[in-house]
Amino acid sequence: MHRLTNRHILLGITGGIAAYKSAELTRLLKKAGADVRIVMTPAATEFITPLTLQALSGHPVHLHLLDPEAEAGMGHIELAKWADLILIAPASADFIARCAAGMGNDLLTTLCLATTAPVCLAPAMNQAMWRDPHTQSNIGSLTATGMKVFGPDSGEQACGDTGPGRMLEPQALAELIAAEFEYLALSGKTVFITAGPTREPLDPVRFISNHSSGKMGYALAQAAIDAGARVKLISGPVNLTAPERVECIQVETAEEMLTASLEGINSCDLFIGAAAVADYRPVAVAEHKIKKGNEEIMELRLVKNPDIIASVAALSQRPFTVGFAAETHDLLSYARSKLERKKLDLIIANDVSVPGIGFNSDDNRVTLVSASGEVPLPQTSKRLLARQLIEHIAQHFNQQMAANEKTTG
Known part of the structure; x- marks a missing residue:
């Protein structure tokens, strides 16, 4: 079920008594x-109210094909692009027939036509309707186009009949939907x-500040999301847009970053300190x-800032902790x-003295250092490098978790 972390699931509900299960x-x-x-x-809506499902999903329920609330009134296109997977549950005989005919006469059938995401059906109907040759022909037509059919089950039905x-x-x-997604290295984990x-x-x-653009940290956040993690991104001032599905906390100072980093740290599995945190701050801030x-x-008196990565690593129940070393020599x-x-x-470790990589650039090259050795990663875009780093970090993390389980087991 962890495979569902961060996934966009569009649940379509059609008319039938099984709608209460939705x-x-x-x-x-x-x-x-x-x-x-x-x-x-x-x-x-005759079987279960939109308000109930809005309360459970946390989002307004979509009912109409042409939505004046949606961008450009094209809500069906927005939803079709948003979905990672569409599940119709329950899928009535009427909906199955209209879908098989390629109709787009309501929002749900139109979504099935407009999406490139997988579409799955969970049929629900009287046993005679399910066995009817027309329904079976329609199911055959839909599976031939690549749609998947989950069920139906067999047993006692609301009408009193017994059968499929x-x-x-x-x-x-829920388990069948989770199985549609590939297992990801950080599925279900929480990463700060x-x-x-x-x-x-x-x-x-x-x-006082430095030249960090935040590009490496933001690329790591996207890569962690892609690896199935829940991500909290604690960001200093940058000109970047946070990736989708990331909780982004904006801060200014090192003390604010430490506070945000420690908030909720007990739920954190993996902490990556990619920020370039100022080592010192002024003793006093002038009012004017x-x-x-x-x-x-002009002389400035400075005091040492808290060491965020060391503070996290020193916790009694700490997350797996990854730091950065930006150096100009003896890397x-x-x-x-x-x-x-x-x-x-x-x-x-990355050498920020090399032109074209590091601070403010789109490329970087680094060396991943652990107690057991060093892994150099050649120069590439920060986006691709972030994916490689997350793969390596996840491998070390999962190995440590397995070792811990073996020890405690």
Whole structure:
């Protein structure tokens, strides 16, 4: 079920007594980490209210083909692009017939025509309707186009008949939907990532900072999402848009970043400190803008900032902790020293003195340093490098988790 983390599931509900099971199905999909949007046919609203499903999914229920609330009034296109998978549960005989005929006379059939996502059907109807040759022909036509059919189950029906036609139970449907997605290396895990610079104010208009663009941290957040993780991104001031499906916390100073990093840390499985955190901050921040005087030299008194990555690694029940070492010389010796001093699990070392990589660039090359050795990763885009890093980090993380389970087991 962890495979559903961050997945976009569009649940279509048609008219039938089994619609009451869609409430429990929605709850199970949400519990497994999916984002669920619901589309109902007019007949479905006679069996269960949109308000119930809105409360369970956390989103307004979609009912109409042409939605004045949607961008450009084209809600069906937006939903079709949004979905990772469409599940129709229950799928009535009428809906199956209209879908097999290629009709688009309501929102749900139109979505099935407009989407490139997989479409799955969970039939629910009287046993005689299921056995009818027309229904069987329609099911054959839909499966020939690539649609998947889950069920139906056999047993006692609401009308009193016994036989095939019952919709599969919500738990079974949720498991079948999860199985449609490939297992991902960080499925169901919670990852915290810090990114970008911090700003330490001198006065209301000036601050101490650095050249970090945040691109590496943001790329890691996207790669972790793609690997199935829930991601909290704690970002300093950058000109970047947070990836979809990421909880992004905006901060300015190192102290604010530490506070945000420790909030909810007990739920964190893996912490990646990619931010370039200022080592020092001014002892005092001037209330008003500091005016230029006649002196040739101005002295600033600075105090050390909290060490965020070391603070996380020092926790009694700490997450798997990964740091960064941005150096201008003696890269690997400094990186290994930092790994040992701060008791990190891994450290990612990059030489920011090399032109064209590191700060503010779109490319980077790094060396992944662990207690057991070093893995150099050649220069490539930060987007591709982030994927490689997440694969390596996930491998080390999962190996450690397996070792811990073996020890405690």
